[in-house]
Amino acid sequence: MKKTNKIIKPSVNMAANRAQHGAKPDRSVRVWDLPTRIFHWALVLMVAIAWISAEADGSAFVIHIYSGTMIVGFVMFRLVWGIIGSRHALFVDFVFSWKTVKDYSARLLSFRPPHSVGHNPLGGWMVVGLLAVLMLVVLTGMMSSEDGYHGPLSHIGFGDMDDVHEGIVNFLGLLIFVHIVGVFAHGVVSRENLPRAMVTGIKKLPASIAANDIRTVGIIRPIIALAIGFAAVWLFWS
């Protein structure tokens, strides 16, 4: 496994792929497994529901609590999947050193980014940022209280956590905005359709790029990750 990851790391590919920018993306490679794709679009839906329902009054506010608690499970699932998932879902595959990020950013700024098989070095840190901030949002949400509702962690909150929760939610909004702009900007510069790849699992890459279809992970590993996600939801469901 370790050896395989070494081959696909852009830190290694960066130099080899230097000449690849502009090469026609004419080969289909399966890069995202089904659990990663379902996770992504279910997360988008649930964050949207949590956001909209946050303004709800009275008993409808329960939708906010339930959708927010579901997100606890999604994040837990993704943390586990980042350790036992398929190749490009693994944290070791997309968390790069500062030097690689700097090198990639410089090439992006000169409109010549190398193709990445999984997440690119900047995108990888954005994934870490989104997951970390989502975690802070749900933690502070569970420390908040509203009209008779007391979050499952409200006893360990310090002072008025509602404002902290809202502040972090605003920061999450900013990250999501940058994430979406980044996805489309990358698409324009590299001629890759990243959202489509997140739906189908398949990226179009130039034939000259060293990339193989991901291997099927089987059923046991998704079940383990799902079980841990469900356990987290069960723990905080109130």
Ligand code: HEM
């Ligand atoms: C609530 C809004 C959103 C959140 C919280 C979010 C979060 C994330 C996360 C956590 C990942 C990492 C996926 C993984 O490896 O598991 C990701 C990747 C991705 N997201 Fe989103 N996302 C949001 C909205 C969107 C939208 C609206 C689009 C498309 C229009 C989009 C397109 C993508 C794409 C294409 C990737 C893969 C990027 C790559 O190829 O490196 N996301 N997103």
Ligand code: HEM
């Ligand atoms: C990604 C997930 C979440 C998002 C996007 C989100 C968003 C928001 C927003 C925008 C507000 C402010 C509403 C207003 O204008 O008054 C809010 C308030 C609140 N949220 Fe969340 N939230 C999330 C998760 C959670 C979770 C997991 C819980 C608890 C289990 C929670 C509990 C609360 C409570 C109790 C308030 C009311 C605070 C108050 O105004 O007094 N939230 N949330």
